[in-house]
Amino acid sequence: MIALEMTGVDADLGGRPVLRDVTVRLRKGEFTALLGPNGAGKTTLIRAALGLVPLRAGTVTGGGAGYVPQRHEFTWDFPASVEEAVLSGLVRRIGLLRRPRVEHWQAAWRALDQVHLADLRKRPVGELSGGQRQRVLVARALVLSPPVLLLDEPFTGLDMPAQETLSELFAELSADRAVLMATHDLVAAVHTCDRLVLLNRTVIASGPPADIRDPEIWMRTFSVGPGSHLLKALGV
Numbered sequence: 001m002i003a004l005e006m007t008g009v010d011a012d013l014g015g016r017p018v019l020r021d022v023t024v025r026l027r028k029g030e031f032t033a034l035l036g037p038n039g040a041g042k043t044t045l046i047r048a049a050l051g052l053v054p055l056r057a058g059t060v061t062g063g064g065a066g067y068v069p070q071r072h073e074f075t076w077d078f079p080a081s082v083e084e085a086v087l088s089g090l091v092r093r094i095g096l097l098r099r100p101r102v103e104h105w106q107a108a109w110r111a112l113d114q115v116h117l118a119d120l121r122k123r124p125v126g127e128l129s130g131g132q133r134q135r136v137l138v139a140r141a142l143v144l145s146p147p148v149l150l151l152d153e154p155f156t157g158l159d160m161p162a163q164e165t166l167s168e169l170f171a172e173l174s175a176d177r178a179v180l181m182a183t184h185d186l187v188a189a190v191h192t193c194d195r196l197v198l199l200n201r202t203v204i205a206s207g208p209p210a211d212i213r214d215p216e217i218w219m220r221t222f223s224v225g226p227g228s229h230l231l232k233a234l235g236v
């Protein structure tokens with residue numbers, strides 16, 4: 001089942017072309033990695049999927065998406081507990097100055113359960129590790145039960161064990177929704193994701209990792225030569 005579809009999307013930023021003729025389909029039950037070099041347009045694609053970037057051409061269709069921004073974009077030094085941070089994902093539904101009702105707290109606790117952080121719900125967010133903070137952001141995005149979860153570079157600054165735990169969580173969460181993750185961790189993506197989308201302003205290739213073995217495709221996406229370590233790391 002297609003949960004989100006972008007078809008023939010063109011988008012410009014500051015008068016310059018960023019995305020050209022981008023077509024991407026995200027399906028329920030699939031964990032998709034969005035791969036491409038710095039400046040390829042990964043964040044722009046995610047923002048376009050959320051309706052935050054005007055489209056010059058093309059369409060985006062599908063239900064709502066939950067968005068997990070890059071961790072540094074969130075303020076961590078305010079005196080909120082984990083459950084309050086998750087509840088902030090419902091602000092638009094509750095209204096800024098209204099008191100949350102019991103069903104709102106229950107939605108926050110359900111989301112914390114889904115990311116395996118229920119035990120820490122009273123803990124101040126400032127006391128959490130990087131991996132735990134990432135899970136708080138995921139819970140905050142899950143609180144409205146969106147059919148699509150969009151993650152922007154969730155592994156930045158995390159050690160390998162934290163990355164692996166998160167990868168497992170994302171795979172688990174993709175069982176009943178579509179998950180798209182922009183990442184620079186190519187090797188982890190190839191090993192854990194169901195599908196890859198290789199982007200450099202346009203989609204160079206997409207499909208299951210086993211179908212994207214041609215080194216030419218990787219060289220073209222990342223503008224590297226045949227001697228690149230990238231190809232060796234990927235084993236293509």
Ligand SMILES: Nc1ncnc2c1ncn2[C@@H]1O[C@H](COP(=O)(O)OP(=O)(O)OP(=O)(O)O)[C@@H](O)[C@H]1O
Nearest residue numbers: 013014015018036037038039040041042043044045
């Ligand atoms: N507000 C903006 N105004 C003008 N150009 C922008 C703006 N935001 C981003 N860009 C440009 O759009 C291009 C794509 O940026 P984007 O952040 O989508 O790439 P990315 O693939 O997410 O990169 P990275 O891997 O570095 O996060 C870049 O060339 C960037 O300089």
